[in-house]
Amino acid sequence: MSVNRIMGIETEYGVVRRGDVYANPMLMSSQIVLGYRDAFASGRRARWDYLDENPLRDARGFELQRASAHPSLLTDDPSRPAPSGDSDEANAGHIAVQEQERPRHAQYEDPGAANVILTNGARLYVDHAHPEYSSPEVTNPIDAVIWDRAGEIIMREGAREASALTESDMVVFKNNVDGKGASYGTHENYLVDREVPFGNIVRALTPFFVTRPVYAGAGRVGIGQRGEIPGFQLSQRADYMEAEVGLETTMRRPIINTRDEPHADRDRWRRLHVIIGDANLFEFPTYLKMGATACVLWLIEQWGDELEIPQPIASLELRDPVASVEAVSRDLTLSAQLPLVGGKTASAVEIQRTYIAAIRDERSRLRLHDHATERLLADWESVLDDLVRDRASAADRVEWAAKLQLLERMRERDALAWDNARLAAFDIQWADVRPGRGIAAKLRAAGATRDLVTPEQIAAAVTAAPTDTRAYFRGGLLEKFPSQVVGASWDTVILDVPGSETLSRIPMPDPARGTREHVGAILDQAGDVAELIAALAR
Structure with missing residues (x-):
């Protein structure tokens, strides 16, 4: 096979408040992300797990010193230095469970760093004063289209909820320029x-x-x-x-x-x-x-x-x-x-x-x-x-x-x-993603574009993860045990097992593991996260 591999798309959307040229884009972006969370994922407050992230490591064989890095590169937790990203603990062939110390104090939730991990395996958050949708991992270009289009719906609904909450008219655009140099x-x-x-x-x-x-x-x-x-x-x-x-x-x-x-x-x-x-x-x-x-x-x-x-x-x-x-x-x-x-x-x-x-x-x-x-x-x-x-x-x-x-x-x-x-x-x-407003969307409605997927596939992907990557496990846990998922990233999930002195951190270093074929039965049969972890250990 040559067309299939693990892939995904991250899209930063443009955002404006109609009638207010001085509106703060970072605040609007946070309102959009939190608007979607509160309307469609209110019980899911999992934090992003930055432990293994290191945005300063260069593929040419060196690591940029944090003090020398432009602030835009610091996409990991800004409250502490960029971690090493070492993964010796991770076993690519198995799903293992590790103990992680509980935070001693309640962690501050910065509204300017709004973040939602979705049941479809995606991440919705604020990045550089833009609301960003990062699709789940998929294995082929058709699925890339499906979950990318799902992001348009998610972003549109987030803007709608934020508009209602703030009594304003926020609009998001799926483009790459604002016409003013950015x-x-x-x-x-x-x-x-x-x-x-x-x-x-x-x-x-x-x-x-x-x-x-x-x-x-x-x-x-x-x-x-x-x-x-x-x-x-x-x-x-x-x-x-x-x-x-x-x-x-x-x-x-x-x-x-x-x-x-x-x-x-x-x-x-x-x-x-x-x-x-x-x-x-x-x-x-x-x-x-x-x-x-x-x-x-x-x-x-x-x-x-x-x-x-x-x-x-x-x-x-x-x-x-x-x-x-x-x-x-x-x-x-x-x-x-x-x-x-x-x-x-x-x-x-x-x-x-x-x-x-x-x-x-x-x-x-x-x-x-x-x-x-x-x-x-x-x-x-x-x-x-x-x-x-x-x-x-x-x-x-x-x-x-x-x-x-x-x-x-x-x-x-x-x-x-x-x-x-x-x-x-x-x-x-x-590039306007509102129904009936965007010109590209009007062309699609008129049958002037050659589409490859159905509206039903896109609608399903708003809440359902791909079944053939680890996104299935991440999304499935958020769907079934939302209050016990306290953190996650692309390659980890952190669970709070009631009665346990520590948190349970599950590394997922192989994107092709954690699929429905791999863990579907375990997820379906587990009555709680303790049963899930016990089943994973067997």
């Missing part, structure tokens, strides 16, 4: 074999990420970080990418992020943290970018620990990757030639086709055949063909193409220049 992220995460040299990941993925916006871009009115140049471009994140490789996520943003925080057994895996992508309202680009990235990672893993990248991928090395990000995003014809290190040039579409061919060749060599991967490769190739042949024919699958098509109609009908404020307002309204 950008907020949509981060993808992929579990990767730790034995793969990180240098191979950098060299092989850089041309792929630089050119991926041709089918994964959400489109943006305005060029430059503040939109100071009139025009339209493919990607909302392009103007904010300023480095090739680095640890930062909110300044000097890199094409390849080096955060080495696997949220899993670090001896076996690393987590590739991708910050270059756009937030997509269309389902097809989410499916395609997640599936295509998974396939490229599979190809890289086939090279093992060899330090030399084979052809034809080696020939794709870009002479100036950062400049090429900008060039791809601003090239509406998809014909711009990007300079390569060897002296040749190639267009973004040609580079993407090279990846498809290399993956197919490797799969043929290994005699691999599976429907999900073959479908992904066919969809990937088809959308590239349609974009080159007739951009309008791809507008049902490519978000930037659909957005541009409608904008061009507005410009032609009303003789509007690209610096007209109505076009900028259209761009913002595109």
Whole structure:
């Protein structure tokens, strides 16, 4: 299999209070998160477990000193130094239970750090003055679409509850720019074999990420970080990418992020943290970018620990990757030639086709055949063909193409220049997640988008976790024993067993364990958490 792997999406949403340009975004974000918690998860007050987190470890083999780190990097508990993240205690093959000392005093709950762990395995919290939805771990790109779309409903309902509570009108937007110079992220995460040299990941993925916006871009009115140049471009994140490789996520943003925080057994895996992508309202680009990235990672893993990248991928090395990000995003014809290190040039579409061919060749060599991967490769190739042949024919699958098509109609009908404020307002309204308000949502309702999942699947994913990852165990515990789950993270759950002198901490270093097949019967049969822990120990 090459399209399947552990993956997930984190999305920071834009938030405004209509009629109040001075509204505090951090306060609004907290109100949205707590509004959702109080309305739909009032009995679930589990804290986020920061014990194993270390956002300062770099995949290049060092750890940034906390005193030298920009505050935006300190995503662990701000009340104490970044922990070591050691995982010697964790056993990747079993679910073990460890004793943890109870806090001696009630822990202060900072309203500015609002956090909710959901029964669908996701995390809803405040990150850098934005409400963020981090999806549960899934194993394939279709499920990535389902639980990402579920996040839109959760965020929308949180904003509705916060609006009612504050007697105001809060609106959330699934986009990446505010039109005033700020950008907020949509981060993808992929579990990767730790034995793969990180240098191979950098060299092989850089041309792929630089050119991926041709089918994964959400489109943006305005060029430059503040939109100071009139025009339209493919990607909302392009103007904010300023480095090739680095640890930062909110300044000097890199094409390849080096955060080495696997949220899993670090001896076996690393987590590739991708910050270059756009937030997509269309389902097809989410499916395609997640599936295509998974396939490229599979190809890289086939090279093992060899330090030399084979052809034809080696020939794709870009002479100036950062400049090429900008060039791809601003090239509406998809014909711009990007300079390569060897002296040749190639267009973004040609580079993407090279990846498809290399993956197919490797799969043929290994005699691999599976429907999900073959479908992904066919969809990937088809959308590239349609974009080159007739951009309008791809507008049902490519978000930037659909957005541009409608904008061009507005410009032609009303003789509007690209610096007209109505076009900028259209761009913002595109990402409004309120029912009947967002333009992308209206296109879906009109049948103008090629959707891949059903409304019923999305609605179910609002409360139910994926059954084939550890998210099932996390979500199941929150559903069945909400008052006994006192803390959790991606790779731990902390339970309060009545009568016990200590808390019970359950490490989950293997994302493929804790599935319904693995623990479903134990969860179903346990009458209380004491019975659950006893069953896990057997």
